[in-house]
Amino acid sequence: MQFPHNTNLYYIVQNTPTVKIPLDDISDLMLKLSPSIEDIFIKCFWRGVSYKCRDILRFQRTEEGFCYSFNSQTAERSTNDESNINPPFVGPDGILIPLRNNAAGKETGLKLIMSNMSSEFFPTDNRRRGFNVMIHPNDGFPDVATAYKIHAVRDRITRISVSVAQVEADESLDRLDIRNSQCYLYRAKAKNLNSLFHKSSNEDTCFIKCRMRAIYQACNCTQYFFKLYKVLQRNPKIPEDEPGFPRWSIPFSMNCSCRPPCSFTTYTTELRYEFRQFINKEPSSSRYDVFLEVNYRELFATSYRRSMRYTTQDLLVSFGGVASLFLGCSLVSIVEILYVIYKSFLVIVRNQYNNYKLNNNPAWPDATAI
Template sequence: MTLKSIWVDYCENGSIHGLRHIIQKNETPWKRLMWILLLIVASIAIVVLVSASWEKYSYSSMEIAVDDPHYPLTKIDFPAVTICPISKIIYSKALKLVLNKHSNDSDLRTRWTNSLMALSRMQFPHNTNLYYILKNIPTIKIPLDDISDLMLKLAPSIEDIFIKCFWRGVTYKCKDILRFQRTEQGFCYSFNSQTAERSTNNESNIHPPFDGRDGILIPLRNNAAGKHTGLKLIMKNMSNEFFPTDYRRRGFNVLVHPPDGAPDVASAYKVHAVRDRITQISVSVAQVEADDSLNRLDDWNGQCYLYKTKAKNLSSLLHKSSNEDTCFIKCRMKAIHEACNCTQYFFKLYQGLGSHCGIEHIPCLIENDVLQRNAKVTEDEPGFPEWSIPFSMHCDCRPPCSFITYTTELRYEIRQFINKEPLSSRYDVFLEVNYRELYATSYRRSMRYTTQDLLVSFGGVASLFLGCSLVSILEILYIIYKSFLVLVRKHYNKYELNNNAF
């Protein structure tokens, strides 16, 4: 069998349209030329359309569709709740540990008082207020290495803040279900947060989130909604523990956030001590899951980040997490360090982050307060003229493809008190965080143009223009293989003939 006979036989009996007209002996030359041109045009059209389909597949947009409007709560983590006292210093502790040591020197005592008050007001996004606190008042420079330890000793403890704690209607010791949490508002306490610090010497075996397999932290979940079904906290109003010159309203900042993310203090609710009032935070949940079709996206060029945190050993703020809030907090820390060469005292010092910020760094913090509120946008985005964002951080914080969002609503209710209760207890702060509905809404994020769509497009184009299919492609490969064998055999026979001639 010769090479010519192989291809002639394929053209006569193959499934690709038009080939048999080219090799027919009784066809005139101009008809053969016409069929050759038609095959060339069809082949070019296939290449163009297939290239367009591939480009559409490679850079396909995403779509989000409702997967289950009644998704069970049992499959979703209960949100983390972080409590930050408005006063970062217990006044009685400040008297005992610092101020009373300078009773005989009123000027030094005043300087210490002013410095402590300034440090207690150091927080994002209100550093600008420090200008009015420090304006024309004397201060003392506290050694930078001592600031964090000192503020930690003066900070309110769990016993200083919380009276009773309830989870799903059952009373627990507050120290058993709350953890120490570092935030941009200072030292706080969190429930169900994977980013809170984990003590190694806890006597209790509760302390949610709890350890699962391979050291993965597992947050608590809930399958009930409505009053008294979630977290309930009774807190002291701490009216007597503010500095005498601190006239802010007594109370706390409350943050509801995903368990795997650091608290975003800019979204905090202020809960104040008001007589016989209960503050209720109702939570609605929505979950977005990434479809397997997103796995083909490049991690850096995709519209979202595919990384799913394993929540393993998350004992600090600077952990690997897919949460956007955590990313922006780390970006703000970096921006402050680059601008002021320091880190706020309520964060741990990590390698390369210099020293803690002291009184001498406050002018720099004030100057860069606006910087921390603005992230840089790409130059081609409309609506962002250069003058509208004078200062901006360089953050690369893309949204995760899979995430859970908690939508909250703040409500107030009059508490039904008992006549035998002491009058002072009627000014305690009552807080409840519960689910609003018995279900969540689940969405699925997928590629608009899937692999199946790509294959259908390839097959449709090839069938439309040449009438070929996957079997046709296999036929061509088979013919190429046979042709290769013929050429090899021909070359071998020629080689044997030359050897025999000698």
């Protein structure tokens, strides 16, 4: 039933009544009908070396449906797991270890040659052929809002350059509670990340879960390409005791309260287009394939550290410095003097108390007696 093998497919679809499919079988049915890796990818390269696409790509669930991903810890582990080199790898303690790269520039990252999938479109469908490409952290789900539209254009190469910035939380943030902290500390390890309800260090995963809850609230269902979740609950949408929000004026909306993580890695992407070289040596049928390269833009990454502006110790030191400025001497010296006075006062009080007990109690032994 696949065009162009069946040329009457369009007319059959138009004249055949709708087939009722049980809701529980929709996800499995769409999974079986989705294009395979061989249908989409022609050649795959990693760091200039050609590999079988099935060996380095995995099945991935996104908000736009079933996709394929590279080096993603949130990809499905149950499918396409027969390859020993398919990243990310499972470490000795069960932690998923992604591939890393220490090179930048052309031909140093991931290169994909993809089919334009013209055989999957109806003859009267004039939409441009291409794919949606999403760059995301390996421990989070792809965010469809950041997708690039990569079209099949004659003799054109699409190159995505990636810059990396990392923010790391200092140990001083552990002393803050959730209400006083402006960020969230995620403590989960990279296990079973193909579930949306894991504690990811990616803020986009929080927004994806929020959108899923909103869809579940509106239609009591979830998209076929995500697993069913019966624990989704209603989100508050209308602010209480706030003027200007009558209920009749509030459309269906979402209230996504997602705190940014204290430690995270962000990727800044830049899209460029180039023309293929030596195009006359390529067959004419391959000139409309999709050529995509993803590589690092620089050999370095920008790192930041997030810590408390003032701790208790810093506050005492600052107060001592200001006090010393006005007193003309070190505050530590004043504290030492007060300590000596306090200890001397305790010694005097103790001696006075012993003398009082000695004078009022005849049975008390003489201090000079042996």
